[in-house]
Amino acid sequence: MHVLVLGGTTEARRLAADLAARPGVRVTTSLAGRVARPAALEGDVRVGGFGGAEGLAAWLREQEADAVVDATHPFAATISEHAVLAAAATGVPSVMLRRPGWLPEPGDRWHDAASLAEAAALLPGLGRRVFLTTGRLGLAAFADTRAVPGLAELHFLVRSVEPPDPPLPRHTEVLLDRGPYTVEGETTLLREHRVDVLVTKDSGGTATAAKLTAARALSVPVVIVRRPPPPAGATVLPDQASVLSHLARGLGLGPA
Numbered sequence: 001m002h003v004l005v006l007g008g009t010t011e012a013r014r015l016a017a018d019l020a021a022r023p024g025v026r027v028t029t030s031l032a033g034r035v036a037r038p039a040a041l042e043g044d045v046r047v048g049g050f051g052g053a054e055g056l057a058a059w060l061r062e063q064e065a066d067a068v069v070d071a072t073h074p075f076a077a078t079i080s081e082h083a084v085l086a087a088a089a090t091g092v093p094s095v096m097l098r099r100p101g102w103l104p105e106p107g108d109r110w111h112d113a114a115s116l117a118e119a120a121a122l123l124p125g126l127g128r129r130v131f132l133t134t135g136r137l138g139l140a141a142f143a144d145t146r147a148v149p150g151l152a153e154l155h156f157l158v159r160s161v162e163p164p165d166p167p168l169p170r171h172t173e174v175l176l177d178r179g180p181y182t183v184e185g186e187t188t189l190l191r192e193h194r195v196d197v198l199v200t201k202d203s204g205g206t207a208t209a210a211k212l213t214a215a216r217a218l219s220v221p222v223v224i225v226r227r228p229p230p231p232a233g234a235t236v237l238p239d240q241a242s243v244l245s246h247l248a249r250g251l252g253l254g255p256a
């Protein structure tokens with residue numbers, strides 16, 4: 001059995017390791033190629049776009065794939081859409097592993113935003129020293145002082161795995177780092193940089209959740225950019241165990 005895992009997440013890496021350890025299973029993880037030195041992966045790895053949904057469908061046919069698991073990041077909406085379209089075109093079953101989003105707890109001061117632009121518009125009313133953890137792409141929304149003049153006054157601490165792409169906000173300090181993070185470390189970071197507002201995507205999962213606990217303890221407001229909905233027709237499962245049971249039921253995936 002050949003399983004294509006659309007990757008770029010911790011969940012995808014763990015799933016590939018589980019599948020690769022099963023006799024008779026070949027697993028290929030596909031990465032977009034955004035990160036220069038991705039974490040090591042079990043099984044085969046391919047890197048780079050497929051060339052749209054048609055390209056992905058062609059790959060599935062050529063490589064005689066039996067199943068696709070879309071384990072990409074909850075904000076990677078285009079590849080998820082392509083996975084559903086390519087599965088429909090080829091008849092190769094697909095399933096989406098989508099970790100649940102974060103939920104507020106007592107003491108949280110969360111503000112929902114539907115987009116990065118909406119998050120940027122909220123900031124001048126919330127603080128002056130921003131900790132921006134939305135990734136290296138899309139930061140232009142926080143540099144757009146024509147849309148939100150108050151942004152020019154704010155100081156941004158931007159944390160990303162790779163250096164962010166310009167345009168960046170006028171007052172920007174970049175911190176290159178990769179999770180997982182600890183509550184202690186995040187609390188120290190918020191204190192040392194005198195952060196008074198945090199911006200995050202609703203990525204879910206545990207690897208980057210410590211900042212939310214630290215913000216709660218320090219009563220720092222958090223702007224949460226909500227996720228795009230999953231594509232229509234996708235079978236969405238919340239974790240590795242449910243994906244493996246789904247593959248066992250539908251495709252006869254054997255035990256580890």
Ligand code: NAP
Nearest residue numbers: 007008030031032049050051052072073075076077078079
């Ligand atoms: P996206 O907007 O959904 O995808 C844009 C294009 O990149 C796709 O059309 C596809 O190109 C290619 N692509 C994306 N993921 C791919 C994969 N796993 N394998 C091969 N090609 C892929 O995705 P994105 O938001 O730029 O994210 C890119 C990758 O980074 C994803 O794999 C995701 O898991 C990971 N990631 C994203 C975020 C985030 O916040 N968005 C955070 C952490 C990790 P073609 O159309 O040419 O096939």
